[in-house]
Amino acid sequence: MVHSRESRPVTVAARSRPVLSEELFYQLGLRQFGNYNRLRLEPPPSIQTLVKLAVEAEPDFPHATMSVDQAVQTIVDILVSRAEMLEEYFGLKIDSHGCLVTLPLLLRNYTPNLDKLPLFLMRLGPQVSSVHTRGMDILSL
Secondary structure, eight states: OEEOTTSSEEOHHHHTHHHHHHHHHHHHHHHTTTOOEEEEOSSOOBHHHHHHHHHHHOTTSOTTSSOHHHHHHHHHHHHHHTHHHHHHHHOOEEOTTSBEEEEEEOSTTOOOOGGGHHHHHHHHHHHOEEEEETTEEEEEO
């Protein structure tokens, strides 16, 4: 038995739930890679709006090198330029208007916390890079 920050007893199993769920989704992602079910977003939100929300809310975002609008546009440009790859490999579809149409659905009947979607997209943009190896684009995350 372990005590939580709220000073009430918590079992070790309860404390390890976030780690277990993270591992579960990681394993599901590996197993379903390139063959994800999709969660359709209605209406599809603008990725520019979502990324801007995250950049403005992120205290550690490096504003010194560029303005918020420049940072947002850079991230959006990266995501839009990689839209085909993101859809094919991960089921994350961005339409021609820059709206997020689908997300990968790793576990049926589970809806992820969409409050974290802006932060996810903000972090995804800079991490999506193309590595040219023997004529093939490889995703580097």
